Amino acid sequence: MEGLKPAYEQAPCQIVIKYNKNNLNFEQSDSIFILCLKNKEIVAFLEVHNLSANINGKEILNDLCIGMDRGQVHAIMGPNGSGKSTLANVIMGHPKYSVTSGSILVDGENILELSTEERAKRGLFLGFQYPTEIPGVGYSHFLRNAYNILNKSLSGKQENREVFLTVKEFHEYLKKNLDNVGLQTTFLSRYLNEGFSGGEKKRSEVMQMLVLKPIIAILDEPDSGLDIDAIQAVAEAINILISTGAGILIITHYARILRYLSKLDKVHVMSKGQIIKSGGKELSEELEVKGYGWIGLSDDSSTQQSSKL
Numbered sequence: 001m002e003g004l005k006p007a008y009e010q011a012p013c014q015i016v017i018k019y020n021k022n023n024l025n026f027e028q029s030d031s032i033f034i035l036c037l038k039n040k041e042i043v044a045f046l047e048v049h050n051l052s053a054n055i056n057g058k059e060i061l062n063d064l065c066i067g068m069d070r071g072q073v074h075a076i077m078g079p080n081g082s083g084k085s086t087l088a089n090v091i092m093g094h095p096k097y098s099v100t101s102g103s104i105l106v107d108g109e110n111i112l113e114l115s116t117e118e119r120a121k122r123g124l125f126l127g128f129q130y131p132t133e134i135p136g137v138g139y140s141h142f143l144r145n146a147y148n149i150l151n152k153s154l155s156g157k158q159e160n161r162e163v164f165l166t167v168k169e170f171h172e173y174l175k176k177n178l179d180n181v182g183l184q185t186t187f188l189s190r191y192l193n194e195g196f197s198g199g200e201k202k203r204s205e206v207m208q209m210l211v212l213k214p215i216i217a218i219l220d221e222p223d224s225g226l227d228i229d230a231i232q233a234v235a236e237a238i239n240i241l242i243s244t245g246a247g248i249l250i251i252t253h254y255a256r257i258l259r260y261l262s263k264l265d266k267v268h269v270m271s272k273g274q275i276i277k278s279g280g281k282e283l284s285e286e287l288e289v290k291g292y293g294w295i296g297l298s299d300d301s302s303t304q305q306s307s308k309l
Helices: 086-093 115-122 139-154 167-181 186-189 198-212 228-243 281-291
Strands: 009-012 014-016 044-055 058-068 073-077 097-105 124-126 132-139 216-220 247-251 266-271 274-279
Touching: 009 274, 044 198, 044 274, 058 086, 058 281, 073 086, 073 281, 086 124, 086 216, 086 247, 097 124, 115 124, 115 139, 115 228, 124 198, 132 139, 139 167, 139 186, 139 198, 167 186, 186 274, 198 228, 216 228, 247 274, 266 281, 274 281
Parallel strands: 073 247, 073 266, 124 216, 216 247
Antiparallel strands: 009 014, 044 058, 044 097, 266 274
């Protein structure tokens, strides 16, 4: 990689990769994964440094380090209860989790003190594992307000954000994205997630992602509970966002959705609140075939309840 000046040293959690940000010239296929960064000049768009977090005093994340940049696609896999959903929620600022140490940097800014709304304005998006029904909040109205708010904060960071002057123009934009995920236009007249089936909620989450155009989208098990056709539809919607240059972090138990993605830079295995192994797409296939036993882990069904943490 031209201009890259790496230096490797041991950090408490992972290998550190250092480089001079003024000499960046990455090719699309380089797939740089920054695990733990001590050099504050290094800028991946999203950087998680030595993050520890708990809920009600129970530690879930333990000195975790991970980072990804715009245009990269990463997947996190791991046994139930390993902290995958917790990581997603902590990045977005869910109030039920307490961060005890570490930092979360977005474009070089530590966002730990920011509200969830402010984090979204920085370009982050979370697709929920269990979307909540919100009676009284119109689906179309919600998306238009959210899009307008994000346009003000992200217009200087993204060149592909349309400006819609009329409600009709935005409605046509929504209809196009509904088509992309296989939802009917009647959804626009419904309340947010109210009465949606499990599959419709999953499609709705990725449709919101397409509409809002985040810089980094975190998708928490977008394939859970879906049949093969729905998984393909969700994957194609993710591919549309990938084509815009956004970064995608997918949390999943299965390799099947990853097979439909147009690219996949890194696969990480998470256990006991840490990233313990990383590799390419072949790692997800190996986990699909062998499970977690070959790397010293187990996926005990008794941890199902803790998997919601």
